[in-house]
Amino acid sequence: MSSKPFLAELERIGALKNGHFLLASGRHSGQYIEKFDLLRNPAATQKACETLIAGLGADSDVDLIVGPTTGGVILAFEVGRQLGLPTAYAERISDGGSAREIKRDTVINYGTSVLVVDDILTTGGSIQETLEALRPWKTEVRAIAVLVDRSGGHVDFGVPLHALAELDIETWSPDSCPLCALGVAIVKPGSTVKLGG
Numbered sequence: 001m002s003s004k005p006f007l008a009e010l011e012r013i014g015a016l017k018n019g020h021f022l023l024a025s026g027r028h029s030g031q032y033i034e035k036f037d038l039l040r041n042p043a044a045t046q047k048a049c050e051t052l053i054a055g056l057g058a059d060s061d062v063d064l065i066v067g068p069t070t071g072g073v074i075l076a077f078e079v080g081r082q083l084g085l086p087t088a089y090a091e092r093i094s095d096g097g098s099a100r101e102i103k104r105d106t107v108i109n110y111g112t113s114v115l116v117v118d119d120i121l122t123t124g125g126s127i128q129e130t131l132e133a134l135r136p137w138k139t140e141v142r143a144i145a146v147l148v149d150r151s152g153g154h155v156d157f158g159v160p161l162h163a164l165a166e167l168d169i170e171t172w173s174p175d176s177c178p179l180c181a182l183g184v185a186i187v188k189p190g191s192t193v194k195l196g197g
């Protein structure tokens with residue numbers, strides 16, 4: 001499945017949305033990917049992970065799959081299940097910051113080869129935090145796999161990056177948003193609250 005079929009599948013299941021959205025960054029956008037519309041659909045998630053694995057080639061020859069909370073946990077589990085490999089999860093440290101750690105009595109052996117799996121790559125923050133969480137374990141991260149790369153190719157982790165789709169979604173500051181100028185009601189993703197209109 002190349003970029004276009006996967007994006008079409010996201011649209012078919014309602015995960016690729018068109019409208020007027022308030023992003024976590026405070027910027028506005030006319031498109032949004034609601035990853036949970038995919039992750040709530042086990043058959044679609046299984047198929048997406050199968051396709052992602054098929055595109056990895058030799059980069060799937062690892063010992064461990066690791067994903068960041070929240071969406072990366074589901075994808076890491078499914079990729080691990082399909083490859084017959086164990087999984088680990090990079091969870092936020094409870095101090096409210098952005099750092100992550102491998103918790104829950106997980107033990108990772110020195111030199112373990114790792115594939116990091118996440119859902120949507122935008123700035124790369126959650127993946128970078130996952131890489132930092134793996135650093136004390138002295139692992140060898142072979143590759144990173146994501147469903148959608150929204151970074152526009154601006155994020156480099158120093159290892160191969162695989163994505164099912166690349167999508168360049170334009171965003172605007174609130175004062176230059178053309179949808180605001182048209183009076184289109186704005187929605188904050190993750191809620192059903194319309195913030196204006």
